[in-house]
Amino acid sequence: MLGAGTMGAQIAAHLANAPGVRTSSTSSPPARPVPAGALASGAMQVMARAEPAPFMEPSFAARVTVGNFDDDLEAAVGASDLVIEAVVERLDIKQALFARVAAAAPAHAILASNTSGIAIGSIAADLPEDARRRVVGMHFFNPPRYMHLLEVVPAATTAPEVVAELAEFSDRVLGKGVVICRDTPNFIGNRIGTGEDAPDLRRHRGQRLHRRGGRPPQRPPGQVAPHHGHRLHADLVGVDVIGHVIRSLAMRALRRPQVRPYQTSSTTAWSYH
Numbered sequence: 001m002l003g004a005g006t007m008g009a010q011i012a013a014h015l016a017n018a019p020g021v022r023t024s025s026t027s028s029p030p031a032r033p034v035p036a037g038a039l040a041s042g043a044m045q046v047m048a049r050a051e052p053a054p055f056m057e058p059s060f061a062a063r064v065t066v067g068n069f070d071d072d073l074e075a076a077v078g079a080s081d082l083v084i085e086a087v088v089e090r091l092d093i094k095q096a097l098f099a100r101v102a103a104a105a106p107a108h109a110i111l112a113s114n115t116s117g118i119a120i121g122s123i124a125a126d127l128p129e130d131a132r133r134r135v136v137g138m139h140f141f142n143p144p145r146y147m148h149l150l151e152v153v154p155a156a157t158t159a160p161e162v163v164a165e166l167a168e169f170s171d172r173v174l175g176k177g178v179v180i181c182r183d184t185p186n187f188i189g190n191r192i193g194t195g196e197d198a199p200d201l202r203r204h205r206g207q208r209l210h211r212r213g214g215r216p217p218q219r220p221p222g223q224v225a226p227h228h229g230h231r232l233h234a235d236l237v238g239v240d241v242i243g244h245v246i247r248s249l250a251m252r253a254l255r256r257p258q259v260r261p262y263q264t265s266s267t268t269a270w271s272y273h
Contacts, residue, residue, distance in 0.1 A: 008086035013054035102131035112138035117186030150176035
């Protein structure tokens with residue numbers, strides 16, 4: 001498991017729940033000096049007391065071997081059958097990380113990204129042909145232990161047998177409801193969810209401005225109050241992640257003629273018709 005942030009730590013915990021799955025969690029080095037592996041180790045400690053509980057048993061945290069990218073990435077990747085990346089939603093960072101992963105991974109290892117919507121084909125574009133065949137999207141939803149849906153997203157270069165093997169593992173071992181998705185903007189769940197979230201977040205911003213003496217909120221006639229579920233979801237996933245998801249969809253959908261915009265406070269989201 002590469003990345004020990006909001007999703008990376010949760011996914012590592014769910015992998016550790018599965019019997020017989022040896023899990024390693026590595027993270028990028030922090031900005032200030034701390035002991036090696038402290039970020040991943042701290043993330044696992046948080047997971048052990050988080051609610052809802054990511055681990056089926058708190059003792060399962062001991063099943064996760066922690067490390068950092070500088071000292072442990074190549075060794076951890078080299079001993080893995082499945083590598084899952086969950087770092088920041090920036091294509092350049094993911095491409096650089098996958099270049100290191102492809103060089104260190106065994107020839108049979110599946111190289112998966114938990115990206116919320118960056119094109120899998122773009123992440124794999126600069127890798128050797130053999131590595132590109134093993135790169136696939138593996139998009140969990142937060143919290144991974146409890147959200148049944150898992151999107152498996154092959155790029156045009158992904159080998160069919162890789163997709164089949166990952167889907168079977170995710171179903172039988174991780175207990176997921178697997179949906180095979182096309183490598184389209186934000187796949188399925190986040191493309192639909194962005195269309196739902198963006199207008200509600202905009203209305204919420206209007207309410208806050210109104211309470212602070214700014215402009216009044218804009219509501220359609222007859223609407224009593226906006227739903228709270230989108231805001232709770234954004235708080236759980238992370239507002240920064242939601243922003244990346246909206247921007248990713250906006251940038252990729254600009255090339256598509258069958259879209260119309262949702263204006264938000266900081267960016268534009270687009271829905272398909």
